[in-house]
Amino acid sequence: MAGMTTLPLQQFIASLDNTCLPKILQVCSGVYFQGSIYEISGSEVCFSTGDLIKVISTELLSVCCEDISNNKKFELPISHTGLFKVVPEEMPYSTVEEMVSLRPVGLESCLPFTFTSHTKMTFDNFTLGAGKALTVLSIERREGEEDQVRCHVQGQQETSAEVCIPLSCHGEFFECESEECFTLREIMSSPSLRTRRFRFINTTKCECPLVLTPVYQVHAIMSMRKNVLKFPSSLEVDVADVTELCKDVHFVTPLSLTEVHSRPDESFPAVVEILEGPETRSLFKCSWLPELSKSGHLVFHKTGTSAMILLSSLKTRKAQQYFLVSQQYGGRFRRRPREFNSVYELYVASIQAPGLMVSVTRNCEEVEEEGLPALSVGEQLVVVSCKRMELPCESSVGEKQSVEALLCQRLQEPGDDDDDDDDEEEVKQEDEREEIFLPLYMQGHFVEVLPDNKKYSLRDLGKAFSLPLDIKVVSRDSELEADPLVGFACLRIEGAMLEPTIQASFPHRPDHCFEIPTQWLSMSVSFTKDPLPWPSGQPPKCHVDKVTEVTDAFFYEFRKKENSDTAAPPRPPKRNLSSSKSCKKTAKSSKKSSKADKSKHRPNKSVPTEELANLTLNTKRRPPAPPPPAISNDQPPPVVPRKHSGAEMTTGKALPNTYVAMEDSKKKVPLCSVAADVDSDHDYETVDETLVTMMKVAQENVMFY
Template identity: 35%
Template sequence: MEPVSFQEYICSLDPSTLPRILRICSGVYFQGSVYEISGIECCLSTGDLLKVTAVTLQKVICEDVQTGQKSDLPPTFQGLFQPSPAPSLHPTSQGPPVQGNRQKGLTLHQALGQSGGQTQPLLCPSISPHTLLLSPVYEVQAIMHLRREQVKIPSTLEVDVEDVTEECQDVHFARPLLLSELLGMEELLPAQAEILEGPHGAAIFQSSWASRLQKGQRLQIHGCSHTWRVLASARSSTRRFLLSGSYQGRFRLKPRQFAGVQELAAGLQPGQRLHVVVTQDCEGRGDDVPPLSVGDRLEAQRLLQNAGSTRLLCRRHSEREDGEDEEGEELLLPLDLGGGFVEEVGDSKKYRLEELLEQLALPCDVRVVATDPALERDVLGSFSSLRLEARISQPFLLSSFCEEPDEGFEIPPQWLDLSLVLTEEPVGTQSPSTHRSHVEELTEAFYYQLLAQLPGGSAPPPPRPPKPKAQTHTGRKNQAHHKGRRPAAPQHPDSPQAHPAPSLPLKAKQLPPIQQSTPNKYSPCPRRLPAPQTHDAPGNTDVKSSSDEHNYEAIESSIQKTIRKVQTILPF
């Protein structure tokens, strides 16, 4: 057929013949110009094909021939139309007695159907006594090559088209897919695809293959992988990883380290007890909270409410001269108490990743003692400690680049989605290697985003409660005195004998707070506390330097003995 205007073609179209294929011939929309059609950005170029699938009447523009006034009629208009008599009739005629007046009127749709795509003069007394011209406006639904959604084009689009349905019967209108849609279309896999649009948003993988997922890149998608993953972090750095269940390295349990009682309480699992060794001296608080010394062995049991505050119930064990453990004493430690602790781990077995998850609850700390032999360089072996945070069950798509069909990688469509189109090229029957996906490094931002969304993930510990008021000089002297012996166990909070500590002397209350050094949570070795620095109290010029009045017990004489004691407890 010869090219016609889009409006003329649609008005003459028989809906029963749909779908029809049209070619854009010419018009104002050409040479790749981009326009917005029904809220969708659409590019129409000369030679583009449209597959028309549906036509819906949107409105009818009704023009009064006498006055030139135009109005819009909805598709539901109920008035009846009649053919207009000869144009020589007086324009003010109220409808002369002609043959058409004795006929039954036409509905709006019937009037448009009889026009055969041509504008016909009509009469409609409910609108005007004058002759009317009706111009329909249709919404045309069409499929375009390489567009995900159907476009909705008004029939008034000023382009010329030609019907090429017969000669284009075999033309395939490729519909783009999201990678996530392929998860439910496994019958189409394996398949080769071309990326139309890369992933949006910030990067999630710090991998070379992830940066290559750009427009124009061709992929082979082999199938779905349902291998579980484990979220992990290196304790001594900011590097984060996603470990595949196929990882073949071996792990050994690593003692967890806790900086203060707050972290110790957070690491206590419900219904379980946590055995730790004190790695840094911690000052007590009078008779209520005794001091803790390096090498003390504690058994954290549970949290208790004590006089409106929460405390951690622990039992401190000590060895008798014959090497046997004494029954120990109960301690109620406030959560804002400092110090350092390391977990007692007596297990030296080497675990596979699957064994760890079967026997232990996450999170847990481990160390890689045998790297994955499938990896040319297993980066996990370079860290002294890894924390396994949570197990993840997420579908992945096993893929490879067409130029590297044997080197596979696994894409998580739910996190890293992109638009692509399947091509007709064949895919090799042999699946690529997946060793590259055994260890994937994550960006730090995505790691915390993912960890916050996982029900099994652990968030960073909450900030510690405010530190208590400064202890007095007298209190510190009492603590130094207690260093050489074990104080009596505190009363249980529910016991009637429990009573508050005596009030402090007036002079002691005037002393400013002590600035304590921050403990090193990565070192199990004891560290000597620096001398506290004080400043003159207001109105008191007799306060001397702390080096004169605040003496602590020196531990140099027993430091070697303490180190040997800690080393016999820890497996590393």
Template identity: 35%
Template sequence: MEPLSFQEYICSLNPAVLPRILRICSGVYFQGSVYEISGSECCLSTGDLLKIIAIKLQNVICKDVEREQTTELPLTFRGLFQPCPDPQPYTSLEELIQSKWRAQEAQPLCFFSDADIAVDRQVIPKAQRIFLEALQGKKAAVRTAGSHSKPCWLQLPLSLRGRFFECGRQQDLTLQEVLGLQGGWPQRLLCPALGSCPILLSPVYEVQAIMHLRKDVVKIPSTLEVDVEDVTEEMQHIHFIKPLLLSEVLQMEEALPVQAEILEGPSSTAIFKNDWIPRLQKGQQIQIHGKGCAWRILASARKGTRHFLLSSTYQGRFRRRPREFTTVYELAASLQAGQHLRVVVTQDCEGHEEDVPSLSVGDRLEVRCLLQASTSTTVLLCNRSSSEEEEDQETEELMLPLDLGGSFVEETCDSKKYSLAEVLQQLPLPCDVKVVAKDPSLARDILSSFSVLRLEACVTEPFLVSSFCEEPNESFEIPPRWLDMSLFFLEKPVHPQAPSTDWSRVEELKEPFYYHLLKQLPGSSAPPPPRPPKRKGAGGEAAVRTAKGTGPEKAKPPSLAVPKPPSFQKTSSPFIERSTPNEYSTHLHLRRASQSSKAPRDKGMEKSDSDHDYETVDEDLQKTIRKMQTVFPF
């Protein structure tokens, strides 16, 4: 067909013949112009294909021909219309028929000529009403009916030239009947309810179409100024690509298994350290077999920064290993409700304060619970017993501060070999294990190289079992919500057999994603036991501020830290410069200096001051000075 404007094509379209495929020819939106449709950007380029799947009447635009006024008619308008003869003549019978006649109309097309028509030795007078009944090849079957003659049937060639005018119909039509005529638009009509002037009616449709690489159905107004041509017959084999996100495929299990092609790879590949993620690029074809049923365990090496995700299909065997703790805080963080935790002290530990008990090598502790000792202090309640195993062994109750350091090893006596499923059923997580039997299906089981693995938590994230189309027997499992990407389904047969090799039994995690995953795990929002404030030494900054009287309490003389005796130097001055001056020592020094220059000390004062080391040091110095003055008089 010849190109038509989009409005003209849609107005003449019969909904019963949908869907139809159109090609964009030219127009305002030429060579990839971008415009907004239904709140989203859309691009129409010359040569693009549209698959029209539905049209919906939105409104009808009514234009007064003489006054050039435009109004919008509601679809419930009750006025009646009559066709208005077109004042413009048609120069050929074919032109008239193409413009005004539709075979679906119930009544024939009525027209007249402004000159006599001679055909088959018969003459049709000018202004005689002629009714078009049917088309027969390149001729039109017509009938004439005059006031004094019987109906006459004739065949007029479509190539007949002249000046032809359409006759108006006599019956009244509703708005819905006018729209159902599907004639050329806009149609020239008369409507007494709207005045005596001729009007033009133009219906506006919402066109629903499918386009290549558009995820949703595009809704286009029929008034869009582009030219189109119908290419339905020659484009029946065209498959319109509908992009999907991998996360959406999770909800489409009924469509699986299926082959797909990647439109855009994952935005971020910083998840697993493996060989198959870098291959997920644009153009790569994969087969999605179905939703995986395996659960996973998050594991970490005790020393180092390597972290893994173990599938429940992993066939290695584990042996339990005792956990190690370096602070009481770690003991408290590992305590779980309804479970017993017993540890052995492997390093002597002395408390910082008098009320903090000391721990010795070999002490056995049963960790019980956390207690709130005061509004700002939390302690760990434990039962201590000696290393000797006796039947009637007495236990001692201890309250250990959380900042107490030490070395503790979990007390376990378990030599059983566990599968991963048995670990999850019989051992509380987190737990420390060692791989004692490798997975025989793996060419290299990296987990066996670690002396200790900590199994931290169970991960229930959904995965999709997939494989590359060129390697259908080797599968991998993609987590769509962690590794989302855009793809589309292919109309190709899928591989009938399930893959025999699983590449995803052990996936090593990249460190940033490991910490991100920890935050997403259930229970990660529960706060750990609070860390107490760090203790500061007696000679630290806090102690200095208190000694100077800047703290809330009154300064006290230092009783534990005694200043070192000053070094002796030859000097003629009775004042000795101290190595560590402070307010307390300076005050004593000035007082002694003033007393020695005015009067000898009395015995009570001498006895009272003799309790300080500063007094003893000064007396010895004074004696030394007096001896030097006697030997070396000035």
């Protein structure tokens, strides 16, 4: 090490220019901390005499401030917003050039500055006495002539003049305190300012002069270690620059997957060694992930950008699954109708798919004061647009309220007597569409009505429809040994992405490849000189996995990026309690009238007709049970008549209820003498022998049809 210049690590790193990196340093100060081990952020760093360190980058973290009066030190972050002033030097400058060279370069605030001369100066026919203050305005540079500084001189009786002083002028020059202020970043960016002393403008912190020293985080690698070291430049180690002497020394260079992806195409294929495996809590659930262990090897075939689709299974009793699928997937899909549990979900879906048609799957009662219309099961709605609607009731302030609502067209259902109408009336009825408003805060249950039943590829689905989209695999990818997407009743396409990927395989199976998304997997590797696991010039035909299962953590991270600015659903408006009572009364009356109007057009199948109500029940033989009536919220469900025992059938009388008083039990009425009450809560039907005979003949005709 004879002839090499040794510097403290702090001083050497502060003088480094990042454009000159990497640099190879040799430790010259012996064993550090008596044990040669320094623990930084949980990692061991060993510096012994003769160790070689390859510095690959530096990062400015903070500034060390040393108080000259008591040698106390403290650190300030580089983002510190306080301002500093330069403390004038006590020692005089011998030339003007020496004084100017210590001014900051590249900062607009470097001029003007003021200095004084303790000696008399004479320039041509102009003489300056000692102690005169001169303010440097500019530096004059002319070709073929000596550089000069143009200075302003304040004379007696408010007279002033300008004088040009050569930079080579000798004397005793002292700086005057300047009003110019600097931030920590400005000071650290100027090599000339780093050598100066400063004081806080706010003198309450520290009035004494300070020496400012940058503290860097050094990123380096060592010849005997395979991971990147990170340590502060403030370590008390002396080093020497041996870059030129150690050009042939091989350093293992750890690379992240992102750095690997940025390497030129000529670097592939290559065999790499895994220096640091993925985290234990990984975002992937696939067969190749457990084999990515430390000191293992991989074959990197090529890099590229792949179009991928994120799929999710339905929420069932089993755990929900997620898949990252390449658009090269060869299976075919059919669309599945989506389900919506609120009008707001309909609104979000209609933005991406205009003209959305849905069918109501659950009845909704009308609430006039909240603007909620009545919906029946099976009604079809076509979403038109989002508009504002006025509510019939006033707010607590007494003003009319308007809310955002979804304008929909309700398709009229054909009546039972449509077969008797002519063609013109049918066309007219099909064209009639009732417009209704559904407030965005309304809860409802809808299912999408699909116009086709075609088969699509992933690429075609992405071009023809907006996401999210519900699908089902109807034909598997024949190139996959086991297609994990087959068997799901429904899958949802959550989103699409373009991911930078690395096509990789294991050396013992070089033809079985998989794609590693570089932005979702954290690991470090190093390129080796190992030969490729196939004959020279005969690469294998690669089969790439097109489906990769991921965890729910991957899905949540993806949703954070995609829906960070999604607005929350609207809330129902505040109601005025006094006005809501009157609204309820009007709502009930209007509801009755609307029900009456609907009953004219749509017969209620849950109420028995008058013809059946007037018939009597024959206890000897019962007709077959009719199909269950349609459920309606307007009428209670029909009650099935009780089954009678043999004793009841022979006597024609009902048994007494043992839980009722004996006086009531004595009032026994024959069952056959009770007529059906149409207006009662229970729909008991009575049928005579004529109806039984008619139904029997009808059944026989159907059987011989």
